[in-house]
Structure formats: C-alpha cells, structure tokens
Amino acid sequence: MHNLYDNSIAGAAMIKLEKRPQPSQFWSLAAPIVAVMLTMIFGAALFAALGKPPIEALGKIFWEPLFGEFNFFYLPQLLIKGAPLVAIALGLSLGFKAGVWNIGAEGQYIIGALCGAGVALALYPMEARWLIFPAMLIAGAFGGFAWAMIPGLLRVKFGTNEILVSLMLVYVAEQLLASMALGLMKNPDGFGFPGSRNLSQYSSASSWIDQSNGMHWGVVIALIGVIFAYTLFAKHILGFQIKLAGQAPRAAAFSGVSPARLVLFCLGTSGALAGLAGLTEVAGPAGLVSIDFNVGYGFTAIIVAFLGRLHPVGILFAGALMALTYIGGDVAQSSLGLPGAAIQVFQGMLLFFLLGVDVLTNYRVSMKQGSVA
Amino acid sequence: MTEPLMKLRGLTKAYPGVIANSDVSFNISKGEVHALLGENGAGKSTLVKTIYGLVKPDSGTMTLDGIPFNPAEPRAARTAGITMVFQHFSLFEALDVAENVALGMENPPPMRDLAQRITDVSKTYGLPLDPTRIVGDLSAGERQRVEIIRCLLQDPKILIMDEPTSVLTPQEVEVLFETLRKLKAEGTAILYISHKLEEIRALCDQATVLRLGKVVGSCTPSETSAREMAELMVGGTLHVPNREAGVVGKTLMQIKGLSAQSPADFGTSLKNVTLDIRAGDVIGIGGVAGNGQDELLGALSGEIKVGHGQISFLGQDIGHLPPDARRALGICAAPEERMGHAAAPDMSLTENAALTARKLKGLTKNGFIDWGKTRTFAKEVIERFDVRTPGPGSAARSLSGGNLQKFVIGREILQNPQILIVNQPTWGVDASAAAVIRQALLDLAANGAGVIVISQDLDEIMEISDLFAALNVGRLSKPRPAKGLTIDEIGLMLGGAHDMEVSHVD
Ligand SMILES: Nc1ncnc2c1ncn2[C@@H]1O[C@H](COP(=O)(O)OP(=O)(O)OP(=O)(O)O)[C@@H](O)[C@H]1O
Numbered sequence: 098m099h100n101l102y103d104n105s106i107a108g109a110a111m112i113k114l115e116k117r118p119q120p121s122q123f124w125s126l127a128a129p130i131v132a133v134m135l136t137m138i139f140g141a142a143l144f145a146a147l148g149k150p151p152i153e154a155l156g157k158i159f160w161e162p163l164f165g166e167f168n169f170f171y172l173p174q175l176l177i178k179g180a181p182l183v184a185i186a187l188g189l190s191l192g193f194k195a196g197v198w199n200i201g202a203e204g205q206y207i208i209g210a211l212c213g214a215g216v217a218l219a220l221y222p223m224e225a226r227w228l229i230f231p232a233m234l235i236a237g238a239f240g241g242f243a244w245a246m247i248p249g250l251l252r253v254k255f256g257t258n259e260i261l262v263s264l265m266l267v268y269v270a271e272q273l274l275a276s277m278a279l280g281l282m283k284n285p286d287g288f289g290f291p292g293s294r295n296l297s298q299y300s301s302a303s304s305w306i307d308q309s310n311g312m313h314w315g316v317v318i319a320l321i322g323v324i325f326a327y328t329l330f331a332k333h334i335l336g337f338q339i340k341l342a343g344q345a346p347r348a349a350a351f352s353g354v355s356p357a358r359l360v361l362f363c364l365g366t367s368g369a370l371a372g373l374a375g376l377t378e379v380a381g382p383a384g385l386v387s388i389d390f391n392v393g394y395g396f397t398a399i400i401v402a403f404l405g406r407l408h409p410v411g412i413l414f415a416g417a418l419m420a421l422t423y424i425g426g427d428v429a430q431s432s433l434g435l436p437g438a439a440i441q442v443f444q445g446m447l448l449f450f451l452l453g454v455d456v457l458t459n460y461r462v463s464m465k466q467g468s469v470a
Numbered sequence: 471m472t473e474p475l476m477k478l479r480g481l482t483k484a485y486p487g488v489i490a491n492s493d494v495s496f497n498i499s500k501g502e503v504h505a506l507l508g509e510n511g512a513g514k515s516t517l518v519k520t521i522y523g524l525v526k527p528d529s530g531t532m533t534l535d536g537i538p539f540n541p542a543e544p545r546a547a548r549t550a551g552i553t554m555v556f557q558h559f560s561l562f563e564a565l566d567v568a569e570n571v572a573l574g575m576e577n578p579p580p581m582r583d584l585a586q587r588i589t590d591v592s593k594t595y596g597l598p599l600d601p602t603r604i605v606g607d608l609s610a611g612e613r614q615r616v617e618i619i620r621c622l623l624q625d626p627k628i629l630i631m632d633e634p635t636s637v638l639t640p641q642e643v644e645v646l647f648e649t650l651r652k653l654k655a656e657g658t659a660i661l662y663i664s665h666k667l668e669e670i671r672a673l674c675d676q677a678t679v680l681r682l683g684k685v686v687g688s689c690t691p692s693e694t695s696a697r698e699m700a701e702l703m704v705g706g707t708l709h710v711p712n713r714e715a716g717v718v719g720k721t722l723m724q725i726k727g728l729s730a731q732s733p734a735d736f737g738t739s740l741k742n743v744t745l746d747i748r749a750g751d752v753i754g755i756g757g758v759a760g761n762g763q764d765e766l767l768g769a770l771s772g773e774i775k776v777g778h779g780q781i782s783f784l785g786q787d788i789g790h791l792p793p794d795a796r797r798a799l800g801i802c803a804a805p806e807e808r809m810g811h812a813a814a815p816d817m818s819l820t821e822n823a824a825l826t827a828r829k830l831k832g833l834t835k836n837g838f839i840d841w842g843k844t845r846t847f848a849k850e851v852i853e854r855f856d857v858r859t860p861g862p863g864s865a866a867r868s869l870s871g872g873n874l875q876k877f878v879i880g881r882e883i884l885q886n887p888q889i890l891i892v893n894q895p896t897w898g899v900d901a902s903a904a905a906v907i908r909q910a911l912l913d914l915a916a917n918g919a920g921v922i923v924i925s926q927d928l929d930e931i932m933e934i935s936d937l938f939a940a941l942n943v944g945r946l947s948k949p950r951p952a953k954g955l956t957i958d959e960i961g962l963m964l965g966g967a968h969d970m971e972v973s974h975v976d
C-alpha cells in the first residue's frame with residue numbers, strides 16, 4: 098500500500114514533514130554530527146540533574162581518554178574496544194541494508210571464539226604458529242558463519258523470522274560458553290578455577306601484534322573489512338544488489354537477485370566477521386575462554402552500524418566514538434562517581450537522537466501558515 | 471456567464487532542475503468536464519496535486535466559489551469538496567469494499583449504514599459494486615469504482631481523475647463515462663487527465679493544454695480532432711509509426727504447455743500456454759488486466775520459474791534460468807508496474823540502468839560495475855527516448871509517470887535484445903512518445919528480434935502487431951494474423967466472458 102492520499106506526515110499543528118523527492122545529501126552527513134551534539138547537551142543536563150559537574154563529566158568522557166594525562170593507557174584501549182565493534186557492525190550493515198536482521202551477532206561472536214580457541218587448545222603446546230594461528234582464524238570465521246547459517250537456512254527453507262532465531266541462539270551460545278569454560282576447555286593446570294588456558298600467552302595462538310599499543314589481529318581485520326565493504330558498495334554488483342533488495346525487493350527480483358542467496362550471504366558474512374572478532378578477542382585482549390567472556394559487543398555493534406549510517410567509513414568513526422564513550426564512561430565513573438547506568442542512558446541517547454535527526458534526510462520540515470480549512 | 475467554480479491564477483511550482491508549472495491560469499465551471507492535456511512531464515499531475523493539497527505552489531492563487539483556497543493538505547481539500555482518484559489505487563486487497571471505503575473517509579458512518587450508502591450510490595450512478603466483496607477479487611475497473619464511490623460519498627464539488635482509463639476495458643470505460651455524465655448533470659465539475667484523445671473528445675467540454683508547465687492553449691475537444699490536439703500538445707507535427715514489411719525468420723523462442731502458479735495471493739495462474747516467437751514477429755497479446763499478464767511476463771522474464779521443457783530459446787531449455795541469465799541470452803522484459811518493479815524509486819537513473827542492462831551492455835567486469843559506462847548508457851536512453859529529466863543522477867521517483875515509462879522501455883530496447891516482452895509499453899505515455907516507443911518496437915522486430923506486446927489497448931496492438939492472441943483467465947488463445955481481424959472476432963477471442971455482467975456475478 099502506498100501513497101494513501103498524502104506523502105506527508107502531519108506533525109503538530111504548525112510543523113509538517115514533507116517527503117523529499119531525493120534524500121538530502123547534506124542531512125545524511127550532518128545527522129550523526131547533530132545527533133552527537135544533542136546527546137552532549139542532553140547528557141550534560143542528565144549529569145547535572147544527578148548532581149555531577151556536567152562539563153567536567155563530558156570532558157572525562159570525550160577528552161580525557163584522547164588527550165588527558167593518561168592517554169597512553171587509554172588510546173590502546175580505544176583500538177581494543179573499537180575493533181570488534183567495527184568488525185561486527187560492518188557485517189551487520191550488509192544485512193541491515195538488504196532487510197536481513199541479524200540480531201544475534203553476540204552469539205556468533207561467542208561461537209567463533211570457542212571454535213578458534215578449540216583449535217588452539219587442541220594443538221597446545223605445539224609451536225607451529227604458521228599453522229595454528231591461520232587454522233584458528235579459519236575456525237573462528239567458520240564458527241560464526243555456521244552459527245549464523247542456522248537462522249539463515251531456517252528463514253530460507255521455512256520462512257522463520259531471523260530476528261527471533263538469531264537472538265535466541267545468543268542464549269544457546271552463552272550456555273555453550275559456560276559449559277566449555279567449566280568443562281571441556283577448562284585449564285587442566287588451573288587449580289580448579291573456571292576458564293581455559295591463557296591463549297594470549299601461548300605464542301602460537303596469541304592474536305597480539307603489539308600489546309603495549311593495543312594492536313592485534315582484530316584491528317587489522319576490522320580495517321581490512323572497512324576497505325572491503327567500501328569497495329563492495331561503491332563498485333561491486335553484490336553491494337548494488339544488497340542495496341536494491343533492501344529498497345525495492347520486487348525490482349531486485351526482476352533484476353535477478355535471488356532473495357535466498359542474498360539472505361545467506363548477508364547472514365554468513367556477518368556471522369564470519371563476528372566470529373573473527375570473537376576469536377581475535379579470546380586469543381588477545383580477553384586471553385582465555387571464561388564464563389563472562391562476552392561483554393555485549395554483538396549488541397552494541399547494532400547501534401554502531403546505524404550510527405555509522407550503514408556506511409563502512411561511517412561505521413569506522415561510529416565504532417571509535419562508541420569505544421570512546423565506553424572508555425570515557427569508565428573514567429567518569431571512577432573519577433566522578435557517575436553511575437554506570439547513566440553512561441548507558443548516555444549511549445542510548447546517541448541512538449535515539451540519531452534516529453530522530455535521521456528523519457531530516459528523507460523529510461523536510463516546513464512551517465505551515467496554519468490556514469487549514 | 472456565471473462565476474466559475476474554481477479559478478486558478480498564476481500557479482507556479484519549481485522542482486530542482488525543472489519548472490513543473492509556470493504561471494498556470496484557467497477556470498473550471500460548475501458541471502463542466504474539463505480536460506487537462508499535455509505531454510509527459512508537462513505538469514498535469516503536479517497541477518492537480520496542487521489543487522488537492524498534496525503540492526504547495528511556489529506562487530499563484532486559487533479560489534473556490536470566489537473564496538481564496540489554499541489547502542494545506544488533502545484533508546483540507548476534501549473538506550472543501552475536492553476529491554481525487556489516483557491512477558495507482560490505494561486499496562487494501564485483504565479487506566472488503568466497505569472497509570476500504572471507510573478507511574479513506576474523514577468521518578466514516580457505522581459499517582451497516584455505510585454498506586447501505588455504498589449500495590445506494592452505486593445504484594444511483596450506475597456503478598455496480600457489492601460492498602461485501604474482498605477487494606483482492608475485484609477487477610481493475612471495479613477497484614476504481616471503490617475509489618470513485620469513496621469520492622462520491624463525500625459530495626464533491628470537483629472530482630479530479632488522473633489517467634483513470636488506462637487500466638480499464640472499453641466496456642468499463644463506457645460505464646465510467648456514464649457515471650461522469652450523470653455527475654456533470656448534477657453540477658459536479660470534473661477535472662480529467664488522459665492521454666487518450668478520442669476519449670477526451672467524447673467526454674470533455676473544455677480542454678486546457680499544458681506544455682513544459684505553461685498553458686499553451688485551450689480548445690473545445692468535440693470540435694477539435696485528436697491529431698490537432700496532439701499537435702497542440704507537442705507544438706509540432708505528429709509522427710505515425712510505420713511498419714516496414716519485415717521478413718519473418720526462424721523460431722527464436724518456444725513456449726510449450728506453460729503452466730505456472732501465480733506467486734501473488736490474488737493472481738491468476740497460467741494454464742497450458744503455447745506460443746512460438748519467430749525472428750521479426752510482433753505478437754500482440756490482448757485481454758483484460760488480471761488475466762495472467764503479470765504472470766506471463768514473470769514466467770518469460772525469469773521471475774517465475776517454470777517446469778522443464780516449457781520455455782526454450784534457440785532449442786535450449788531456459789525455464790529454470792533466473793532473469794539475469796536470460797538477459798545474458800538476449801531475452802529482456804519490461805513489466806507493467808514501473809515504480810518498484812521495473813525501477814527502484816529511490817535509486818538514480820544510472821543505478822536503474824544497471825538494474826537490467828549490465829549483462830548485455832557489459833556494464834560489469836568481474837562483478838565490478840563500471841559506473842562511467844553505466845551513466846553513459848543511462849544518458850543514451852534519456853536522449854533517444856526524450857526522457858524529460860535534469861539528468862541521469864535524478865532519482866527515478868522524481869520523474870513524471872510517462873517519463874519513467876519511457877526510460878524503462880528505452881532501457882530494454884537499447885540493449886538490442888533478441889526477444890523483448892513488454893507489458894503495457896505506453897501506459898501513461900503521451901501520443902508522440904507512444905509513437906516513438908511503438909516505432910522502436912517495430913524497428914527492433916525489423917532487425918530480427920521477436921517482440922511480445924502485452925497490452926489492454928487494442929488500438930495499440932492492432933497498430934503494431936503481426937499476430938494477435940488473447941489472454942483469458944490464464945489461457946492464451948491461438949495466435950491469428952492481426953491484419954484483417956474484425957472487432958467481433960477479437961471480441962470472441964477475448965472470450966466475451968469479460969464484460970461487466972459476468973465479472974461481478976462470479
Ligand atoms: N517530486 C518531484 N521532484 C522533482 N521533480 C518532479 C517531482 N514531481 C514532478 N517532477 C517533475 O515535474 C515535471 C512535471 O511532472 P508531472 O508529474 O506533473 O507531469 P505530468 O504532466 O503528470 O506527466 P505524465 O503524463 O508523464 O504523468 C516533470 O519534469 C517531473 O520530472
């Protein structure tokens with residue numbers, strides 16, 4: 098159903114939204130910036146209401162980690178937190194553009210980590226890094242891929258909803274993680290403590306490149322991913338088909354896009370990227386398979402994908418920004434005593450304002466003289 | 471002379487790169503059927519949308535009954551007594567007639583009263599319609615009646631109709647005209663847009679002609695010939711397609727016992743369709759919309775997969791091939807619905823060129839799109855088919871209906887396919903552009919392609935086809951040479967089962 102009389106949404110009595118004939122170039126770039134500013138303003142108000150100095154709190158969140166006295170400590174953290182967010186969000190953005198909603202990246206991230214870690218633990222203490230690390234990468238990517246294929250195949254074969262299935266599989270993955278950490282993968286030399294052997298200290302399996310600077314293979318994968326995704330959408334027919342399928346499914350079918358193949362491609366790729374992110378995390382920054390290994394990157398990446406306008410370069414910036422609010426949030430929490438929930442509200446505001454301002458990309462606000470008959 | 475019902479003065483509306491209406495002034499009187507004529511993109515739809523409150527003019531004034539009138543939104547226009555029937559129906563297929571009518575009204579009465587009123591209005595105006603039927607089961611003409619009745623229930627002073635007859639059968643058109651004449655006799659003014667000049671001559675009292683957004687003349691249609699009107703619109707002479715005696719060559723495509731389930735909920739399945747397409751053939755397929763046209767196009771384009779041996783091309787079985795693989799073989803198609811099916815509304819014309827032309831035009835290499843080449847191709851389509859638009863970067867949805875149609879058809883023709891299947895190729899296209907499209911189809915056939923033209927416009931089919939076949943509830947009649955077929959014979963082929971009486975008993 099389309100065009101039921103009006104292309105416009107009547108807002109309050111005087112303000113009206115008119116659909117733009119073409120999406121506004123200006124607003125699609127300006128929207129995230131305006132959203133960040135609005136978040137700062139309302140965030141400051143929130144902090145003030147909590148009785149904390151607002152400007153100082155913003156300073157702790159946005160300034161301190163980048164330029165403060167201890168930035169040598171925080172900057173590597175930015176890479177560590179940003180890399181999985183960017184890698185996962187890139188994968189999700191493919192599907193989101195095509196109308197394929199993978200909400201379960203968190204689960205694919207866990208399974209990728211388990212598969213990759215499984216390879217390393219099985220081969221421990223072999224010394225052949227040239228064999229072990231690549232095998233881990235493959236296993237990690239495959240684990241995430243396979244976990245994402247479950248909702249993919251179910252949707253293609255039986256028309257199930259991939260949102261529900263992928264989300265529920267997160268909980269299954271979490272159970273699996275717990276059982277692995279406490280059972281099969283438990284460190285035999287660990288004096289009964291839960292958790293696997295430390296992979297980041299197992300030189301054949303570690304994903305660190307330069308630990309003191311926060312550089313690990315996950316960062317490399319995220320950056321390569323950005324370049325890949327950018328080329329895909331700017332130049333490749335597959336990127337074009339993804340966009341087409343999201344915007345006009347019938348035209349996509351007419352053009353020759355197979356919806357089933359597209360669903361599997363989008364889910365598979367995002368699963369593989371999430372799996373890689375999980376693997377590089379477990380073999381690096383996290384170090385070992387433990388019960389609380391996953392910290393929600395898979396969910397936060399959804400925000401990152403939208404904040405970055407589903408555009409690869411946008412996602413790079415959005416991932417960095419999100420990582421910054423995490424780290425800065427910690428700083429504010431410890432130095433000003435801001436409650437952790439306030440930081441989460443702050444991050445939530447970011448998405449809220451982005452979606453709000455986003456309306457301006459496709460609609461124009463016009464003031465009516467109010468002479469409605 | 472009495473004071474006109476509505477006065478338009480100096481209406482101007484500019485879009486980026488085009489002036490859709492420029493200083494448009496004219497009057498509409500009570501009880502007058504007023505035609506709005508003009509080429510594609512002349513600004514007709516924009517003008518009526520202004521009157522209906524969908525478009526806000528940059529300058530200019532309107533008065534209704536002598537009172538200044540500037541509706542902020544359609545609701546305001548409806549309250550003031552102006553209603554509009556769009557060419558694209560806005561109906562919910564799964565709901566029944568009364569429910570659909572209620573959904574479009576400001577203050578719908580209770581359902582039982584409404585059903586009664588629908589029946590009353592439909593009797594008064596000779597528009598047979600049962601309020602309890604599900605819209606999905608209705609023909610295009612009946613769906614339009616739902617929209618019209620919705621308008622009539624609001625006692626309109628002015629009824630606007632934007633290309634209302636392009637989806638109707640000749641019989642349905644007659645019924646519609648009877649209704650409109652009744653309305654006119656009661657004093658309702660009707661603003662009528664159509665590219666079918668003979669209809670305008672039969673129905674309208676006055677005509678205002680637009681060219682490039684400006685009023686370039688007016689005439690009394692009953693005293694002006696269709697050709698004169700067309701030339702007034704174009705500002706030049708009209709080209710009539712001519713057919714060179716083509717040589718019919720070898721069989722290109724064979725359709726044998728084609729049966730396919732319709733993917734749509736209310737669609738018509740194809741039953742045992744058989745047809746040979748030879749090089750040089752133009753085959754016209756007539757019939758009332760909803761008798762399997764969409765399905766036939768889908769089965770041939772590859773959107774609907776069919777069983778083994780049902781469609782073959784140069785001896786190769788292709789029923790299982792997807793659309794792009796068929797295009798690679800030289801089989802192109804243009805579906806009826808241009809927005810969202812033949813073209814992606816939010817994408818640029820360049821991107822829309824890549825949508826179908828990438829194989830035959832070699833627009834991709836190893837899967838990488840050559841955007842420069844694609845843009846050049848889009849430009850070529852725009853120039854060859856006189857698509858009125860600022861350029862290939864414009865979004866498809868910013869084009870006027872007819873101009874997008876020209877682009878979509880041009881995109882397929884310029885790929886030089888071996889087989890081209892088109893559904894309603896000149897739907898909403900003005901007379902001169904329609905002539906260009908028909909000529910291009912004929913040229914394609916003259917160069918050895920096989921062309922299938924699915925159309926409800928019998929005049930169009932008779933003008934260009936060598937063979938005529940009728941599609942009826944998913945079955946295709948045996949094709950017969952078009953030359954020499956009489957109207958009666960055609961009527962028999964169309965099954966005769968599709969006039970009004972039968973279609974609403976069911
Ligand atoms: N929303 C829009 N944005 C940009 N340009 C537009 C828009 N709507 C219409 N136009 C342009 O305004 C001009 C007039 O369009 P309009 O739809 O009024 O033409 P029309 O006379 O109804 O043509 P047709 O017979 O093809 O339906 C065209 O050049 C069209 O491209």
Ligand SMILES: [Mg+2]
Nearest residue numbers: 514515870871
């Ligand atoms: Mg129009």
